[in-house]
Amino acid sequence: MEAIGVIGIGAMGKGMIGSLLKKGYHVYAYDPSPAAQQWAQEQGAHVVASPQAVGCVTRIVFTSLPGPAIAEQVMLGEDGLYQALPEDSYVFDTSTIDPATAKRLNQKALEKQIYYFDCPVSGGPAGSAAGTLTIMVGGEESKLEAIMPYLQLIGKEIFYLGESGAGQVAKLCHNSVVAVITAALGEALTVGAKAGVDPHKLAAVIDKGSAHNRVLSVFGPNILYGTYEKSVFSLDHMHKDLQLYAATAREQQVPVLVGSTVAQMYEAAKAQGKGSWDSSAVCTVTEELAKATVAR
Incomplete structure (x- = not known):
């Protein structure tokens, strides 16, 4: 061979x-x-x-x-x-x-x-x-x-x-969307949990409704069980990819209104020493601000 x-x-x-x-x-x-x-x-x-x-x-x-x-x-x-x-x-x-x-x-x-x-x-x-x-x-x-x-x-x-370079543009755009969805899931599940709704049941609704997304199946278990240290894709790597995405957007003169907010959340999580954790650990930023946890 x-x-x-x-x-x-x-x-x-x-x-x-x-x-x-x-x-x-x-x-x-x-x-x-x-x-x-x-x-x-x-x-x-x-x-x-x-x-x-x-x-x-x-x-x-x-x-x-x-x-x-x-x-x-x-x-x-x-x-x-x-x-x-x-x-x-x-x-x-x-x-x-x-x-x-x-x-x-x-x-x-x-x-x-x-x-x-x-x-x-x-x-x-x-x-x-x-x-x-x-x-x-x-x-x-x-x-x-x-x-x-x-x-x-x-x-x-x-x-x-x-x-040449087009593959990287696609990957950076893809990962930006993954990052945004991950942060949005953490926020929504935190709201639900603090309002008394079982996060697992809320996740099931999201999975079967119009908000269905693959990010939930990949990173959802870490969010729902608080097992952020079990890394599927490290927060350090996602943080790096978001920086590259932002630089690419600047070169193309495209405003990054949603992505920049989410990037700051990853920046905060990295500053807290969570870089080696799973990228879904970005959800802890919202949890800590809300003084609530999703995990049950």
């Missing part, structure tokens, strides 16, 4: 590695964390010493990284991936970064006749492990037929959005 590289062995990267190994691929993985390296070795992946070393052994690479600065370092650093990848290689960057950085990484790749695609994903660690992620793709349209089999290794719903 073909060799595939994975750079970034966090919650999402682990799912990709596990899924690729189950499909019979030889996986070459890199992460600076010794614990992550050990995990990958135990699963059967080949752990290498740098991003550049990944590029020496494969022409297909998935990356899953925390933010723009690290993505640039991994791709363009002295021991970066682009230093070794052969021509006609494909890089699928599933990190959530800003569109401008994605475009810059794409341009640098093209200079080396490498094809870079911004491919942010939705579906969480469970979707990553199952190979059922939703993938938002930006990049060279003429290569779609060639790259689709690789994207289908990790994803089920694959959307081509346009030229």
Whole structure:
């Protein structure tokens, strides 16, 4: 089977590695964390010493990284991936970064006749492990037929959005909506709880009514049971994504009237030391102000 590289062995990267190994691929993985390296070795992946070393052994690479600065370092650093990848290689960057950085990484790749695609994903660690992620793709349209089999290794719903950076725009817009809905759920459930309505019953009404949303099924249990420390998607990551979304909106001269208010709530929760908690911990800001809790 073909060799595939994975750079970034966090919650999402682990799912990709596990899924690729189950499909019979030889996986070459890199992460600076010794614990992550050990995990990958135990699963059967080949752990290498740098991003550049990944590029020496494969022409297909998935990356899953925390933010723009690290993505640039991994791709363009002295021991970066682009230093070794052969021509006609494909890089699928599933990190959530800003569109401008994605475009810059794409341009640098093209200079080396490498094809870079911004491919942010939705579906969480469970979707990553199952190979059922939703993938938002930006990049060279003429290569779609060639790259689709690789994207289908990790994803089920694959959307081509346009030229380089378009995938990141879609992901930032998506996550802004998720953040707004999460905060709105926390507010509504707090109002209901303080007024004496069982939050679980209220959540059931929301789920079956016109306010039905997938955010409730993903993050609702943490809100309803107060288990905010069980992270599905960390508050730190959502906070980062909201900052990138706001910057993108400013560049496009679009007012962020709703998003900016919600972003301040995430800012408050992060300042309270809840960054490592689940992103739904933003609801604690409303709970504390109201001197009420949703959890029963």
